[in-house]
Amino acid sequence: MPGLKRRAGGGQGLLLRRWRAQVGDYPVCVCWHPDGSLLHVGDAGGVLSTFAAGDGAIVQRVAAHTGGILDLAPSPDGRWLASAGQDGCVRLWEAAATVPLATLSAQAAWVEHVAWAPDGSRLAAAAGRYLHLWRADGAPSACGEPEGSTISALAWADSTEIVTAGYGRVAFRDAADGGVRRSLDWQGSLISLALSPNRAIIACGSQDRTVHFWRRATGEDSMMSGYPAKPAALAFDDSSSLLATAGADYVTVWSFAGGGPEGTRPGLLEGHGARITALAFASGRRRLASAAKDGSLLVWDLSRSGTGRLTGAVLVGAAIEAITWNPQGSAIARIDAEGRVEVWDCADTE
Amino acid sequence: MSTTKVPVTILTGFLGAGKTTLLNRILSEQHGKRIAVIENEYGEIGIDQGLVIDADEEIFEMSNGCICCTVRGDLIRILGNLFKRRDKFDYVLVETTGLADPGPVAQTFFMDDDVHEQFALDGIVTLVDAKHVEQQLDHTRESAEQIAFADVLILNKTDLVEPARLDELERRVRGMNALAHIHRASHGEVDLDRVVGLSAFDLDQALSRKPSFLEPEYPFEWSGVYALEAGHYRLMLDDGPDPAMSLVAVTLPSADETALRAGAERCVRLYAEEPVRTQPGEPVEPATHVELELTEPGTKVFPLTIDTPGLVGLYTEHFAEEFNLRLTDAEGRLLQPVAEHAWVAQHEHDDTVTSVGIEVAGDVDANRLNRWLSTLLAERGIDIFRMKGFISIAGEAERFVFQGVHMLFDGRPDRAWGDLPRGNQLVFIGRNLDRAALEAGFRACLA
Numbered sequence: 203m204p205g206l207k208r209r210a211g212g213g214q215g216l217l218l219r220r221w222r223a224q225v226g227d228y229p230v231c232v233c234w235h236p237d238g239s240l241l242h243v244g245d246a247g248g249v250l251s252t253f254a255a256g257d258g259a260i261v262q263r264v265a266a267h268t269g270g271i272l273d274l275a276p277s278p279d280g281r282w283l284a285s286a287g288q289d290g291c292v293r294l295w296e297a298a299a300t301v302p303l304a305t306l307s308a309q310a311a312w313v314e315h316v317a318w319a320p321d322g323s324r325l326a327a328a329a330g331r332y333l334h335l336w337r338a339d340g341a342p343s344a345c346g347e348p349e350g351s352t353i354s355a356l357a358w359a360d361s362t363e364i365v366t367a368g369y370g371r372v373a374f375r376d377a378a379d380g381g382v383r384r385s386l387d388w389q390g391s392l393i394s395l396a397l398s399p400n401r402a403i404i405a406c407g408s409q410d411r412t413v414h415f416w417r418r419a420t421g422e423d424s425m426m427s428g429y430p431a432k433p434a435a436l437a438f439d440d441s442s443s444l445l446a447t448a449g450a451d452y453v454t455v456w457s458f459a460g461g462g463p464e465g466t467r468p469g470l471l472e473g474h475g476a477r478i479t480a481l482a483f484a485s486g487r488r489r490l491a492s493a494a495k496d497g498s499l500l501v502w503d504l505s506r507s508g509t510g511r512l513t514g515a516v517l518v519g520a521a522i523e524a525i526t527w528n529p530q531g532s533a534i535a536r537i538d539a540e541g542r543v544e545v546w547d548c549a550d551t552e
Numbered sequence: 553m554s555t556t557k558v559p560v561t562i563l564t565g566f567l568g569a570g571k572t573t574l575l576n577r578i579l580s581e582q583h584g585k586r587i588a589v590i591e592n593e594y595g596e597i598g599i600d601q602g603l604v605i606d607a608d609e610e611i612f613e614m615s616n617g618c619i620c621c622t623v624r625g626d627l628i629r630i631l632g633n634l635f636k637r638r639d640k641f642d643y644v645l646v647e648t649t650g651l652a653d654p655g656p657v658a659q660t661f662f663m664d665d666d667v668h669e670q671f672a673l674d675g676i677v678t679l680v681d682a683k684h685v686e687q688q689l690d691h692t693r694e695s696a697e698q699i700a701f702a703d704v705l706i707l708n709k710t711d712l713v714e715p716a717r718l719d720e721l722e723r724r725v726r727g728m729n730a731l732a733h734i735h736r737a738s739h740g741e742v743d744l745d746r747v748v749g750l751s752a753f754d755l756d757q758a759l760s761r762k763p764s765f766l767e768p769e770y771p772f773e774w775s776g777v778y779a780l781e782a783g784h785y786r787l788m789l790d791d792g793p794d795p796a797m798s799l800v801a802v803t804l805p806s807a808d809e810t811a812l813r814a815g816a817e818r819c820v821r822l823y824a825e826e827p828v829r830t831q832p833g834e835p836v837e838p839a840t841h842v843e844l845e846l847t848e849p850g851t852k853v854f855p856l857t858i859d860t861p862g863l864v865g866l867y868t869e870h871f872a873e874e875f876n877l878r879l880t881d882a883e884g885r886l887l888q889p890v891a892e893h894a895w896v897a898q899h900e901h902d903d904t905v906t907s908v909g910i911e912v913a914g915d916v917d918a919n920r921l922n923r924w925l926s927t928l929l930a931e932r933g934i935d936i937f938r939m940k941g942f943i944s945i946a947g948e949a950e951r952f953v954f955q956g957v958h959m960l961f962d963g964r965p966d967r968a969w970g971d972l973p974r975g976n977q978l979v980f981i982g983r984n985l986d987r988a989a990l991e992a993g994f995r996a997c998l999a
Contacts (some may be wrong), residue, residue, distance in 0.1 A: 227637065228637065230633075230636060246636040246637045247637070270633060270636065272633070288633070314629070351608075351610045351612075351625065352608070352610060352625065369625055389615045390612075409612055409614065409623065409625070409628075409664070410614040410615055410621065412615075431665045432665060539636075
């Protein structure tokens with residue numbers, strides 16, 4: 203392949219495999235400890251595995267939930283890890299603990315999403331149509347009115363406000379009482395959510411193969427269509443100017459620079475052989491990782507307009523379930539359908 | 553990339569039709585399969601075994617307002633998660649509530665990329681409460697839709713209903729859905745392989761085995777089988793809706809379904825012959841197309857003589873109850889049939905949900921067919937629940953098979969015609985279908 207040199211470990215370009223490990227069931231979610239020293243993986247068998255980031259040594263393996271784990275979230279200070287599962291519970295774990303510090307019941311079948319407020323003061327979880335909020339010590343804080351249908355995604359806008367997406371709308375809720383402050387309605391099923399880091403734009407992928415976004419200041423909305431598949435993954439870069447979207451076997455990148463993206467052409471990043479399953483920007487830069495059903499993992503350096511240059515590629519493996527950059531933006535973890543957990547170092551461009 | 557898809561059966565039917573009993577039976581049977589159940593009716597009756605997941609029926613309509621894009625959001629999420637544990641499940645059963653429209657459930661398996669890649673809709677099984685369904689049909693849309701969508705219809709609770717009413721019911725649901733396999737059951741006792749492993753949506757499976765899938769339209773509506781000794785009998789009829797009625801009496805080797813059908817084939821040929829007009833008092837000739845003349849008011853009696861003891865099937869143009877048809881022995885004792893069968897006939901139903909079967913010889917022009925189908929589905933797709941068929945396209949060596957749910961159409965060439973006679977068979981199941989217009993539309997596509 204021109205411009206790319208094959209390196210040890212099967213990677214190409216800038217990617218070098220640091221280690222590979224295996225979990226016992228289908229891995230569903232992955233996150234780093236905020237200091238980048240540990241990698242946590244939750245699987246469909248309910249096991250929470252913790253690996254040393256440096257060499258992949260197993261640090262802890264614990265049966266965390268009956269049924270599968272659905273989401274993981276480390277607290278911003280790194281003290282706790284929250285896990286959410288099909289048993290209707292959120293559990294709080296201290297680093298390397300084998301028993302949970304607390305078990306928070308969401309009183310519903312599945313808890314699909316869990317997220318900490320940026321200041322760590324509260325924990326939010328989505329279970330069915332309900333948003334549950336707890337204080338950092340695990341005391342229930344609020345559970346507002348339910349949504350009209352299952353919450354498909356959630357994100358904290360700031361430490362006082364949380365955003366949810368679902369069928370029919372995006373809702374902004376008060377973190378203190380769970381009450382709805384604002385609702386952005388849309389007749390359609392919103393399946394993914396990305397909030398720009400400057401909190402000015404809310405973008406959602408929709409079941410009907412479109413991406414819908416709102417400018418928060420004005421409430422104006424726009425729709426981007428033409429996706430061959432549902433855009434289940436979305437990612438904003440740190441500057442809030444680039445939105446990468448899945449929904450095809452290429453990545454579509456919209457630039458919000460200038461007056462865009464309305465009336466502009468998106469950057470199209472081609473190189474995967476199957477549908478994109480995961481997208482992630484490295485912190486502090488316009489470096490995007492994209493992963494697909496064919497096991498490919500590509501790393502791109504993007505321009506301000508959203509065009510991209512391929513800087514690294516791993517083209518082998520099983521369908522990628524999730525990817526995540528380490529906090530330093532120097533390594534990327536991926537989990538795949540065959541239970542593999544891998545960390546790839548991503549060297550800097552000269 | 554391609555892996556075996558996990559088969560999914562949709563189990564539908566009104567509350568009380570016996571879904572939970574059937575589910576429990578399926579789960580407890582020793583079939584060696586690991587089955588996951590996605591159910592909607594919380595706390596109705598507990599399911600004994602297996603993984604059971606509660607779901608809200610979340611209907612996702614799309615911003616474009618297209619009904620065929622409507623899917624079940626809860627199923628997408630649950631199946632997505634189940635797939636990740638797929639090594640633990642061989643089969644998935646989705647139970648829907650009595651008031652559910654099966655359309656969005658079925659469409660989920662074609663419209664959602666992930667679900668479509670990982671799961672294959674195996675079939676839609678509708679349980680019908682034989683005792684209450686007629687009331688339900690009269691009062692709800694959903695009941696008719698559930699019958700219309702079904703690949704398998706189980707008339708359950710047959711023990712609570714008179715056989716004659718069951719026949720009437722079977723005729724009625726057959727008129728609504730000409731494609732479904734109909735089974736009768738009490739207490740949900742149905743062979744498992746009639747419910748799962750149907751491959752009803754698999755074009756390779758569904759149509760390729762059979763050269764014909766349309767039920768032949770018989771010239772008779774009813775048959776009754778009587779076990780008779782040698783001797784003299786009297787066939788009696790009261791006043792009925794018509795001045796005459798055709799009948800064929802044939803001997804049968806047994807009273808089971810196979811023998812009845814074989815007898816039916818013989819009778820079809822006999823019915824094609826000129827009838828022997830028979831006045832009251834004149835004997836019924838065996839194995840002959842007779843036309844009983846019924847203009848005289850009051851009870852009409854036709855003697856029937858049996859030489860060798862055995863089973864005799866009476867294949868009658870109309871239903872026995874329409875003329876209060878009965879058979880007595882020489883002493884006037886009323887005889888009960890040992891078996892009865894209602895045949896699919898051109899029977900008038902007032903149901904708005906019906907099946908239209910079209911069988912036409914000849915080849916069709918591919919372009920005209922394409923235009924006709926596109927227009928038809930665009931205009932009438934909402935009312936067409938299911939369709940299936942095969943088509944002989946001019947210039948193509950292979951049979952073209954297709955099936956559809958609402959506006960979703962799936963079709964492709966299947967196997968070479970070879971020695972088989974080329975021809976076309978199509979069945980539409982839907983609401984307010986215009987048979988004449990459909991047939992004319994299709995005929996206009998002939999090359």
